[in-house]
Amino acid sequence: MNPPLLEAINLTRRYGDLVAVNDISFKINTGQCVGLLGPNGAGKTTTVEMLEGLVSPTSGEVRYRGEPLKDQMASAAGIMFQSTALQDYMTVREALVMFSRFYDEPVPIDRLVEQCALDNFLDQDSRKVSGGQRQRLLLAIALVNNPDVLFLDEPTTGLDPDARQRFWHLISSIQAEGKTIVITTHYMEEARVLCDELMFMHQGKILAQGKPDTLLSERFEDATVSLPNEVADSVLDEFKLAFPEAMASRNDQSTSITTSELNQVLGYLVGTGADLSQLDVSKPTLDDLFMSLAAEGDAA
Amino acid sequence: MIGLRRFLAVLAARNREFIRDRSSWAWNVIFPVLLVIGLSIVFSGEDQTRFRVGVLSYDTAHELSDQRYTSFLHVDDENEAIRKVERHQLDALIDGSTKRYWINETSPNGYVLDQLLSRGDYQREPVTGNAVRYIDWVLPGILGVNMMFASLFGVGYVIVRYRKSGVLRRLKATPLSAFEFLAAQIVSRLWLILAVATTVFIGTHWLLDFTVRGSYLLLFFVLLLGALSLISLGLLMASRTPSEELAGGLLNLATWPMMLLSGAWFTLDAAPRWVQLAAEILPLTQVIAAARAVMIDGAGFVDIAPRLLMLAVFTLVCMVLGARLFRWEG
Numbered sequence: 001m002n003p004p005l006l007e008a009i010n011l012t013r014r015y016g017d018l019v020a021v022n023d024i025s026f027k028i029n030t031g032q033c034v035g036l037l038g039p040n041g042a043g044k045t046t047t048v049e050m051l052e053g054l055v056s057p058t059s060g061e062v063r064y065r066g067e068p069l070k071d072q073m074a075s076a077a078g079i080m081f082q083s084t085a086l087q088d089y090m091t092v093r094e095a096l097v098m099f100s101r102f103y104d105e106p107v108p109i110d111r112l113v114e115q116c117a118l119d120n121f122l123d124q125d126s127r128k129v130s131g132g133q134r135q136r137l138l139l140a141i142a143l144v145n146n147p148d149v150l151f152l153d154e155p156t157t158g159l160d161p162d163a164r165q166r167f168w169h170l171i172s173s174i175q176a177e178g179k180t181i182v183i184t185t186h187y188m189e190e191a192r193v194l195c196d197e198l199m200f201m202h203q204g205k206i207l208a209q210g211k212p213d214t215l216l217s218e219r220f221e222d223a224t225v226s227l228p229n230e231v232a233d234s235v236l237d238e239f240k241l242a243f244p245e246a247m248a249s250r251n252d253q254s255t256s257i258t259t260s261e262l263n264q265v266l267g268y269l270v271g272t273g274a275d276l277s278q279l280d281v282s283k284p285t286l287d288d289l290f291m292s293l294a295a296e297g298d299a300a
Numbered sequence: 301m302i303g304l305r306r307f308l309a310v311l312a313a314r315n316r317e318f319i320r321d322r323s324s325w326a327w328n329v330i331f332p333v334l335l336v337i338g339l340s341i342v343f344s345g346e347d348q349t350r351f352r353v354g355v356l357s358y359d360t361a362h363e364l365s366d367q368r369y370t371s372f373l374h375v376d377d378e379n380e381a382i383r384k385v386e387r388h389q390l391d392a393l394i395d396g397s398t399k400r401y402w403i404n405e406t407s408p409n410g411y412v413l414d415q416l417l418s419r420g421d422y423q424r425e426p427v428t429g430n431a432v433r434y435i436d437w438v439l440p441g442i443l444g445v446n447m448m449f450a451s452l453f454g455v456g457y458v459i460v461r462y463r464k465s466g467v468l469r470r471l472k473a474t475p476l477s478a479f480e481f482l483a484a485q486i487v488s489r490l491w492l493i494l495a496v497a498t499t500v501f502i503g504t505h506w507l508l509d510f511t512v513r514g515s516y517l518l519l520f521f522v523l524l525l526g527a528l529s530l531i532s533l534g535l536l537m538a539s540r541t542p543s544e545e546l547a548g549g550l551l552n553l554a555t556w557p558m559m560l561l562s563g564a565w566f567t568l569d570a571a572p573r574w575v576q577l578a579a580e581i582l583p584l585t586q587v588i589a590a591a592r593a594v595m596i597d598g599a600g601f602v603d604i605a606p607r608l609l610m611l612a613v614f615t616l617v618c619m620v621l622g623a624r625l626f627r628w629e630g
Contacts, residue, residue: 079473085465087313089320101309102474
């Protein structure tokens with residue numbers, strides 16, 4: 001059986017008295033897109049930097065393809081930092097050429113230009129491109145060595161919604177090629193769209209780990225059904241008798257019913273013959289999960 | 301083993317950065333030429349207010365000591381003092397213990413002093429030699445100071461800027477080694493400094509007709525070693541400095557003493573002995589003194605070998621320390 005692509009074993013990183021990462025272990029397999037989520041200061045970036053080989057753990061170990069991590073990541077990883085800069089007075093093309101010369105078998109520049117849609121600003125000064133264009137350039141630089149694993153540290157922070165969507169599309173296409181991706185983000189929607197495995201970090205610890213749907217279903221059994229108040233008024237008295245466990249709350253416009261028996265509740269409401277054209281069903285999201293875990297972490 | 305392809309890639313990037321930055325051209329090329337021209341105009345007239353007399357051992361009884369408008373400079377090195385008389389940098393040299401005086405027969409000031417000195421019982425030692433214009437004397441200083449700023453700020457400050465902005469962090473995440481990166485920075489700055497110094501030299505030579513008595517090749521070697529020593533100092537100062545603010549302070553701390561004490565603009569002959577000794581530690585002092593010896597006195601390799609050796613040792617120490625202390629991140 002092949003070892004995982006990356007494995008963190010009891011990783012700890014201290015900065016003086018501060019424990020940035022506290023004894024965490026996990027595995028990342030080839031082809032996975034893993035998202036590290038958590039509030040500011042949770043230890044996401046430090047964890048990623050230890051995986052990248054840029055920061056040494058205080059204790060514990062990172063293994064790459066089963067071997068202790070030394071300097072393999074310089075060739076095997078593609079890294080897109082949260083904040084980075086290129087030398088001044090360098091065009092997009094010159095930046096790509098420079099980075100491609102650092103590697104023995106770089107990806108042809110033309111392929112990167114096509115993949116990351118750089119052709120419209122290839123000869124522009126890299127300092128004068130838009131935010132979205134700049135992120136695409138930095139992604140192209142991260143891909144220049146055809147890496148085994150791509151690290152993206154908050155890649156869409158500061159981008160407008162359109163640029164963000166385009167970037168997600170680009171990442172999805174890279175993911176579809178089977179590339180392993182590790183991404184840190186504050187955007188839950190980004191994590192939902194891109195990641196097939198999530199790790200929630202808080203104060204240096206991993207609070208929860210798993211597939212997005214599994215994490216949600218494990219923590220939230222309930223769904224919320226909303227009805228306009230006038231419709232709810234006509235059915236609510238008898239509904240409460242039929243579903244005494246359901247929780248109802250009300251505002252000026254609508255009444256919300258939180259229940260773990262969604263199918264039965266919907267069946268009952270259909271049976272009442274009430275007008276359900278404005279009925280709305282919502283399930284907890286990753287934002288809810290994030291808030292819930294962060295609150296749990298703070299309380300612990 | 302250095303990766304030549306990686307080294308050349310970083311070298312090309314750094315060269316482009318310099319060549320495309322117009323302000324660099326203004327400060328590194330145009331400014332020194334204008335400075336030389338400006339100084340040649342300002343100091344084109346003769347200094348007619350004072351006679352400068354070197355004194356090897358003082359004789360207060362001599363009637364010259366009562367003359368107004370005469371400044372006496374104590375000197376230790378007889379040969380060096382005689383050279384200054386030859387170059388009209390001293391109007392006369394007196395040795396009270398042996399009752400001798402040296403005078404340049406082609407110097408107008410020397411002629412006046414000769415009339416006074418010949419009345420006494422001093423033995424006359426005539427020398428000859430053409431006057432060295434201030435601008436001839438100061439040119440090595442201007443080249444040296446320009447080189448100092450280009451080295452310290454062009455390497456030291458730039459590395460700190462790279463570190464703070466995240467350029468180094470990005471490069472660290474590639475197979476590029478610190479040695480390859482630093483070698484590219486040194487070579488890039490070295491050839492730029494030598495190209496600029498050569499351009500400034502040729503430009504001012506054409507405009508002001510300098511005389512270089514020594515070997516051009518030796519002068520080039522002095523500038524090469526001088527640039528390397530100052531680049532190495534910049535490298536050492538930038539090896540771990542995290543911010544441009546701190547770097548600015550450190551670089552000012554290094555440049556100001558060298559500006560004032562290296563003999564770039566004025567001689568330290570009249571300064572206290574300990575100041576003269578302290579100045580000898582500074583690499584810029586060695587560069588300027590060696591360049592001046594080649595240009596003005598026609599000195600050969602052996603004559604300036606001690607200064608070259610000191611520069612070589614300084615370069616080696618700074619480079620090894622700078623490379624060992626270097627960190628990609630602050």
